Amino acid sequence: MIFAILLIVNQITSSVAYTYIGETPCSGLAIGSCTSSGISGIGYCYWESSCQTLPCYMIDEVAACRTGSGLATGGASTLCDSLETFSLQYDNVCCDKSEGKLNYAFVRYTKTSDGYYDKASDGTTTLTSLTTQNSATIFQLYTVNPWLIMPSLTSLPTAANFESQLGAILTQYKTLATALQTMPDSHPFYLERTVYQSLQMLRDFVVLQTTSQNTMRDNLVQKIWSVALIALFRMVNFQPNYYQTNYYFINFAIIPYSRNSITINGQQHTTKIDWSGYLYTSNGYLMVYSFPPEIFGIRNAYSDVVCLRPMIGNPPVYAAAQNTFDTGFKPLTITWSWTDTSMSVVAANLKLYKFPVNTALETDILQEAGVTFTCNLGAKYCVSSSITSTPANTGVNYFVSPGLGVVGDKNKVQCRLQGKTWSGTCA
Structure with missing residues (x-):
């Protein structure tokens, strides 16, 4: 009798009729129904051995996240x-x-759907044929559309195709580095756009993979930073006194040594780099890009990662090997300030971390020895002691954090972005 009652209750529960967009929980959908309609998962579910809710930031259907105030309970509202x-x-x-x-x-920036990922917009000029160092060629390169490599979050290319196709676009930007830096009608925005498009696609592709993609990710990250560096050199030629732009998860700036400091904006915080104690004998530029550490699964950071690429020269000369940066660029101080009123900062817990420019794995992150912070908690800022270590000739990444935490605390997105395996917990 008890079994019969339970069976009836289960049948009633499993046959609940959902009638509103975004209302059906993903976990209740079979493979044939997962993302079959707006009511059944389109815009908020995806298939990964079972029908699952997309990471909240990937969801396009806002109704799936809403609840209360007379609204139908969204199918993703327990998580998002x-x-x-x-x-x-x-x-x-x-x-x-x-x-x-x-x-x-x-x-997630909005994707455009025109053009090709392997040809210019004329439909006949192949990506690999774009080698002439002139304005006409770089304008054709600008029309190649990397978004088309992964137009949908529910229909992904293989890892091999993703690396090959995105890598080919980035390689062509490196091939045309001379024209991209020197042609008077080359605007830095197009280089910046390629960087944020590539970072967004790489982030989202890795999050949706069930197996670690560290080699693929590291290969593409190095190419993305190469294009970012070409953009920084173009900025020096384009607007040499100062140039700075912000794109949420990637920011760029260049400034002459003579300015002594630069402040980089993040989300509810800023990071100021001060080199006024550096007694340089030749003029040069500090070239910077910065990004939120969590784009690579790094938790608990207070500041963005700030990549410092100082170089002597006015203007500095680009080197494809990327190993001619100013190793004399010291001493430095870093001032981190915040506006988030929910933060509770303890000066004694703050640490300065660094890692090489060609990686983003926590295994390569080291604490900068001997650096401490003094804070004015009322004014919400902390200043580091003098940083006197010799920077690598390839540049260095810095960020402020009370500690990296443990792998087991990562959620699914953070876990995969750090190249770990997710099976309900991160390992």
Whole structure:
């Protein structure tokens, strides 16, 4: 009798009729129904051995994240909240419940669907044929559309094809480095755009993989940073006194040594690099890009990662080997300030971490020895002691954090972005 009652209850529960967009929980959908309609998962579910909820930042259907106030309970609302405000700059409509706001590390720029990923927009000029160092060629390169490598989050290329296709575009930018830096009609924006497109696709592709993709990721990261560096050199020629732009999860800046400091904006915080104690004998430039550590699964960071690429020369001369940066660029101080009123900062816990420019794995992250912080908690800023270590000739990444935490604390997204295996927990 008890078994019969349970069977009836189960049948009633499993046959609940959902009638509103985004209402059906992903876990209740079979392979044939997962993402079959707006009611059954389109925009918020995906298939990974079973029908699962997309990471909150990837969700396009805001109804799936809403609950309460007379609304139908969204199918993803146990994990995600809808954002309070939307922007036409990005596609995000939901966020993790634990965050309560948009995390800049996971902004998704809107993808365009025109053109080709392996040809110029004329449909006949192949990507690999774009080798002439002139304006006409770089304008054709600008029309190659990397978004088309991965137009959908639910229909992915193989890892080999993803690396090959995105890598080919980035390689062609490196091939045309001379023209991209020197042609008077080469605008830095097109290089910056290629960097944020590539970072976004790489981040999202890795998050949706069930097996570690460290080699593929590291290969592409190195090429992405190579294009970022070409962009920085172009900025020096384009607007030499100062240039700075922000794209949520990747920011760029160049400034002459003579300015003594630069401040980089992050999400509810800033990082100021001060080299006023550096007694340089030749003029040069500090070239910087920065990014939220969590785009590579690094947790608990207070500041963005700031990549310092100082170089002597006015203007500095680009070297494809990327190993001619100023090793005399010291001493430095770093000032980190914040506006987030929910933060509780303990000066004694703050540490400065560094890692090489060609990696983002936590196994390569080291604490900068001997550096401490003095804080004015009322004014919400902390200043490092003097950083006197000799920087690598390839540049260095710095960020401020109270500690990296443990792998087991990572969620699924963070876990995969750090190249770990997710099976309900991170290992």
